[in-house]
Amino acid sequence: MGLSLLSAAQPRHIQILDILSADNFTKHFNTDTVQLRQINTSKTPAGVFVVYEKADTLNFKHEFYKSFDGPGYTKVGLAFYARKGNDYQLSFHNDNAFYCASCNNMRDYSVSASSDTVNISISWGPNDFGQSEGYYFVYRPALKRWQLVEIHRSGSGDEGENHSEYRTYSKNTEVYLDDYDAESLPYDSTVISSQEISLSYKPGDYGRLLRSLKEIPDNSLFLLSKVFSKDDAKYFMEAGLDEGQPDNANPIYGKNVLAANEIGYFLEQANQLDAAQVFLDKIIERFPEREVAYLNRGDVFFKKGQSSYKKAEKDYRTYVALMNKRGLQAKIPQRIVNFLYTP
DSSP states (O other), X not given: OOGGGSOXXXXXXXXXXXXXXXXXXXXXXXXXXXXXXXXXXXXXXXXXXXXXXXESSSOTTSHHHHHSOGGGGEEEEXXXXXXXXXXXXXXXXXXXXXXXXXXXXXXXXXXXXXXXXXXEEEEESOGGGOEEEEEEEEEETTTXXXXXXXXXXXXXXXXXXXXXXXXXXXTTOOOBTTTOOTTTGGGOTTSOOSEEEEEEEOTXXXXXXXXXXXXXXXXXXXXXXXXXXXXXXXXXXXXXXXXXXOTTSOOOOTTTHXXXXXXXXXXXXXXXXXXXXXXXXXXXXXXXXXXXXHHHHHHHHHHHOGGGHHHHHHHHHHHHHHHHHTTOGGGSOHHHHHHHHOO
16 A cells, blocks of 8 residues: 555646546546546545556557557556545555456456445456456545455356356455455455355246255345346346247246246245246236236235235235135135235
């Protein structure tokens, strides 16, 4: 963290007398060896985050960077300039905050700050099988540093399997924004998470998704929304359609309806209500006589609260009617009877 350790490539002091903007900051920041790519303002503490590219050897004006593999020798880093009035003083720079410009096919990268939290976002890998990583750091006033609190990673493999994982870290974790290494951090066995959850599945493979959901430890289920959201549920169903089918085709049919219904029930029980409804809506659309789907979706609406009670009542009444039609009145849960018929 000491300024004596900082590279001379980054200007240590910048004065902005005009409106703060990327263009104005660039005029003072860029040199032959370092170039600004993005800025993002911070309020806690006040200052500016700068994403920069830095020549790993020689400088950007050298013929090497114009004629050879310049991106392979270009670091992408992060600096923070603390603000005092119109003056911006370099607090730290981290040349390893992102990958090198061509490492792992890095396609996109950014920094964003909200309140006391900083998010580092990196997308990399082949276009068809890309990976996304998000690192979240919270500012600790006593340390005057941003400390790692969360990692979220997701992506797909060459066989079309999706994988997502989410980890949280305690205040004892000694990983900080100013000196962490983005490329090695996810694989560093010395950095222990306090809570984590992961989920793997292939879009359209309902049996595989159900098995993966059931493998999640009970004490991690409260994190399920971090790895499987409403949007993930929609993607799972739509991406699993056969080629030639329209995007709005119903993916539910006789061979997968049981697994799909179990997934909807599992998600409802885990209080992932919006994701559960995605499955149950499609099941009811394709199989309008499937009574258990109405029960499960009614439970989803009931859990959503009083504003959804009318929708819950409608589904429960349909469920009861279908059960009566099949002569299964005795199997109707008492809680449904109480909800519908108790004044």
